[in-house]
Amino acid sequence: MSSDSNVLDLSEVIAVTPVEKHGGQRNKDGFSDIELTPISCSRFAVHYVEKKRGRVWRPGRVTFKCQDPTVCREWIDRLQERLNQEYLRPRRLLVFVNPFGGKKRGVQIYQQKVAPLFDLARIKADVIVTERAGHAQDLLQELELNKLDGIVCVGGDGMFSEILNGLIVRTQQEAGVDKDWLAAELVRPHLRIGIIPAGSTDAVSYATVGVNDPVTSALHIIIGDCQPLDVSSVHYRSQLLRYNVSFLGYGFYGDVVRDSDLRRWMGPTRYDYSGFKKFCRRKIYEGEVAFLPCADQGSSPYDQIRCTEGCLVCKQAGEKNKPTPFNPSEEPRAVETFGPGGWQRVRGRFIAINAATNSCACKKTPKGVSPAAHLADGCTDLILIHATPRYRFLGHLLKHLTDSDRFNHSFIEVYRVREFKFRPVIIEETEDEQVEDEEAGVLSRRNRRRNTRRNSVWNCDGEIIDQPAVDVKVHCQLIKLFARGIEETKQSSCWPVGCFCA
Numbered sequence: 063m064s065s066d067s068n069v070l071d072l073s074e075v076i077a078v079t080p081v082e083k084h085g086g087q088r089n090k091d092g093f094s095d096i097e098l099t100p101i102s103c104s105r106f107a108v109h110y111v112e113k114k115r116g117r118v119w120r121p122g123r124v125t126f127k128c129q130d131p132t133v134c135r136e137w138i139d140r141l142q143e144r145l146n147q148e149y150l151r152p153r154r155l156l157v158f159v160n161p162f163g164g165k166k167r168g169v170q171i172y173q174q175k176v177a178p179l180f181d182l183a184r185i186k187a188d189v190i191v192t193e194r195a196g197h198a199q200d201l202l203q204e205l206e207l208n209k210l211d212g213i214v215c216v217g218g219d220g221m222f223s224e225i226l227n228g229l230i231v232r233t234q235q236e237a238g239v240d241k242d243w244l245a246a247e248l249v250r251p252h253l254r255i256g257i258i259p260a261g262s263t264d265a266v267s268y269a270t271v272g273v274n275d276p277v278t279s280a281l282h283i284i285i286g287d288c289q290p291l292d293v294s295s296v297h298y299r300s301q302l303l304r305y306n307v308s309f310l311g312y313g314f315y316g317d318v319v320r321d322s323d324l325r326r327w328m329g330p331t332r333y334d335y336s337g338f339k340k341f342c343r344r345k346i347y348e349g350e351v352a353f354l355p356c357a358d359q360g361s362s363p364y365d366q367i368r369c370t371e372g373c374l375v376c377k378q379a380g381e382k383n384k385p386t387p388f389n390p391s392e393e394p395r396a397v398e399t400f401g402p403g404g405w406q407r408v409r410g411r412f413i414a415i416n417a418a419t420n421s422c423a424c425k426k427t428p429k430g431v432s433p434a435a436h437l438a439d440g441c442t443d444l445i446l447i448h449a450t451p452r453y454r455f456l457g458h459l460l461k462h463l464t465d466s467d468r469f470n471h472s473f474i475e476v477y478r479v480r481e482f483k484f485r486p487v488i489i490e491e492t493e494d495e496q497v498e499d500e501e502a503g504v505l506s507r508r509n510r511r512r513n514t515r516r517n518s519v520w521n522c523d524g525e526i527i528d529q530p531a532v533d534v535k536v537h538c539q540l541i542k543l544f545a546r547g548i549e550e551t552k553q554s555s556c557w558p559v560g561c562f563c564a
């Protein structure tokens with residue numbers, strides 16, 4: 063409900079509860095401390111989503127009074143019945159909590175901010191606090207998932223990535239689809255994923271909800287929001303490496319994540335430290351990128367229009383990519399990969415090769431790496447940053463802070479693509495070495511050619527992929543989140559400093 067309106071949309075009602083006359087003190091998060099259920103109550107509370115500034119949601123509450131307790135009971139029952147008919151609302155969730163993500167507050171965040179709301183909305187949650195990295199992903203291969211309506215992760219992008227990978231791999235296994243085959247048409251998981259942000263960057267939460275606020279995300283889950291999301295699969299030869307939903311970066315951003323991973327003890331500031339360090343070094347990587355452009359999309363990375371709630375570009379892509387019913391007795395189908403545009407190639411010396419499957423917005427880069435990228439159009443924005451002096455690269459990085467045309471540089475090429483491949487060129491470096499001249503029996507300086515591998519790694523949604531030669535393919539709307547895309551607001555936030563975490 064907006065602050066200037068008295069109309070309450072039933073789809074944004076959290077719960078209806080009986081209230082005792084003097085009960086229901088609010089605490090600072092807006093929860094009611096006393097909720098009693100007397101048989102003869104004459105008041106009831108409607109808990110609803112209250113929209114605050116900056117896309118933040120809070121639980122609001124309005125109390126109704128009835129003269130007759132029977133009428134009151136009837137109101138409660140009817141409204142509850144109506145809420146039960148909202149079939150997209152989850153009733154049972156599996157929740158994974160990473161106790162070590164971000165500022166290590168995952169368990170507290172869940173217990174204090176999320177669990178009371180799930181209880182209020184009568185959602186049954188089976189909670190697992192992870193014991194090690196990879197725990198959630200492993201459990202997703204063996205747990206019974208049939209009775210669930212969704213899976214929730216409490217943590218950052220790394221934790222979300224575990225749930226994403228675990229769920230997609232499990233779905234393909236059950237459907238008999240070969241996940242390693244790049245051309246396979248993947249089967250969409252039926253469970254939605256909810257993200258309660260409790261990490262350092264929370265880029266997926268930013269890109270899909272517009273804010274990293276645990277209460278807001280919990281409310282999106284409760285009212286059963288549904289946002290389809292594109293997923294890229296990253297392969298090396300005939301092997302799946304990872305599924306990814308937002309950012310892939312080789313070169314500068316790969317080096318930053320590799321360096322920052324060694325400095326986890328620094329907390330979220332590790333990204334800024336490693337970013338500064340890698341900016342000063344400015345390594346150049348040579349290689350060839352081949353890509354398949356989105357020929358029929360009617361949108362481009364240079365658009366001024368942003369992907370927001372109810373985006374038409376995503377809607378049209380969804381209609382074109384309706385899943386064909388899966389028949390396990392059939393051979394897995396191959397998706398046609400060579401569209402009318404055909405493959406294109408760029409060979410060069412790059413500071414960075416980035417792919418943004420959505421805007422990749424985060425707190426310090428509010429507009430994202432590619433502001434016009436869509437959540438669910440079946441494409442990724444491939445950004446090639448060619449070798450250039452440091453000051454010009456800095457100019458590009460600083461443009462991440464503003465809405466000005468950040469791709470308007472001669473050293474940057476941007477393409478909206480469905481698929482791409484990268485092959486590095488291994489640089490041979492010449493080094494002066496002291497070697498022993500056996501015949502003369504003296505030490506002399508010689509030029510010796512050494513094969514020195516100077517490869518970067520891929521930053522895959524904040525995780526490291528060591529293999530530089532990758533094939534990447536976007537799977538249109540492969541998963542669904544408990545979100546609704548970015549809601550339009552009048553005010554926009556902009557942070558004063560840039561960040562290097564992409």
Ligand SMILES: Nc1ncnc2c1ncn2[C@@H]1O[C@H](COP(=O)(O)OP(=O)(O)OP(=O)(O)O)[C@@H](O)[C@H]1O
Nearest residue numbers: 163164192193194217218219220221261262263264
């Ligand atoms: N119990 C655990 N102990 C150690 N590591 C864990 C545990 N549970 C999950 N992890 C791993 O911790 C890594 C980081 O977690 P997470 O993404 O939640 O936080 P973050 O890295 O601080 O946030 P962000 O990814 O948004 O920057 C993940 O890759 C995940 O696999």
